[in-house]
Amino acid sequence: MSDHTNLGVERRRFEPRTMAVRRWQADWDSWSVGAEATRGLRRWAGEPALAGCCGSVTDLLAACGRDRAVPVPVADGRLAALIAFARAGDRAAARVVLERVMPALTVQAAKRARRGGGAGVSGVTGAGFSEVLAELVGAAWLVICTFPLDRRPRKIAVNVVLDTVYRVFGYRPRMDRATVYLELIPDAPAGLDGRPVAGWDRGGSSAELLDVLAESVAGGVELRHLQLLAKLAVAGRSQKQVAASAGITDRGVRLRRDAAVRAVRAVILPAADGDHAERAPVAAGRIAGGAA
Numbered sequence: 001m002s003d004h005t006n007l008g009v010e011r012r013r014f015e016p017r018t019m020a021v022r023r024w025q026a027d028w029d030s031w032s033v034g035a036e037a038t039r040g041l042r043r044w045a046g047e048p049a050l051a052g053c054c055g056s057v058t059d060l061l062a063a064c065g066r067d068r069a070v071p072v073p074v075a076d077g078r079l080a081a082l083i084a085f086a087r088a089g090d091r092a093a094a095r096v097v098l099e100r101v102m103p104a105l106t107v108q109a110a111k112r113a114r115r116g117g118g119a120g121v122s123g124v125t126g127a128g129f130s131e132v133l134a135e136l137v138g139a140a141w142l143v144i145c146t147f148p149l150d151r152r153p154r155k156i157a158v159n160v161v162l163d164t165v166y167r168v169f170g171y172r173p174r175m176d177r178a179t180v181y182l183e184l185i186p187d188a189p190a191g192l193d194g195r196p197v198a199g200w201d202r203g204g205s206s207a208e209l210l211d212v213l214a215e216s217v218a219g220g221v222e223l224r225h226l227q228l229l230a231k232l233a234v235a236g237r238s239q240k241q242v243a244a245s246a247g248i249t250d251r252g253v254r255l256r257r258d259a260a261v262r263a264v265r266a267v268i269l270p271a272a273d274g275d276h277a278e279r280a281p282v283a284a285g286r287i288a289g290g291a292a
Helices: 019-031 035-044 057-066 072-087 091-116 129-145 156-169 205-218 223-234 239-246 250-271 274-279 281-289
Strands: none
Touching: 019 091, 019 129, 035 057, 035 072, 035 091, 057 072, 057 091, 072 091, 072 129, 072 156, 091 129, 091 156, 129 156, 205 223, 205 250, 223 239, 223 250, 239 250
């Protein structure tokens, strides 16, 4: 399980700290130079999206987004090609996609093991890190081999991880996972103009709004934009209050709000498909409508 790489920077070797991850690393190191991987590289080299990336499994993994310098849409196209092979029964392709998401799965396993001793894992009571990771890896294999490319062609690595966590632990609304105290969220949430929004309840669209803001973080929207939207639409502060605390005019707040809305729309609306579209349409609409 190699660490992320960047162009122009010498690759750093991932140093696993647990026995489970060390075993996975050793198995991957052996497999990636073995006959199955070599045959896979020859098969995949004929796929246009993967042409030029199949010199080695390490190169292919970097081209699929392990190297953060690779644009997400380009990495998505390559992951989609590998998943198409995996859906057709190509185990080697599934193995490469699984390795692509292993760092994220490792983080999820560590979080879940710390949080509740693994009690949330179906059929595993008091599971530690190794047991949770094993559950996630097994679920990820199934997710990869059945991933709906036609409905969810974007943010593939992220969505594989989200689907995997869902399979093992079930979905928890972001409102339940938020670090914001619920009592700080107003009973009558506000729109981006600071006015109360009738019929927009705490547990429904407010939770969807938090999902949208979290997706925007993952999409690279600047933190200052998201902080402003959270103040206006989650904390319910008025534009006048925000202007006073920032030492700027109301017009300055409106300009910043409009810039923030454009940044969020650029990330959220083009990607509003699949599960994301089901969870956040109202919130995305509220954010988009705030620029009017």
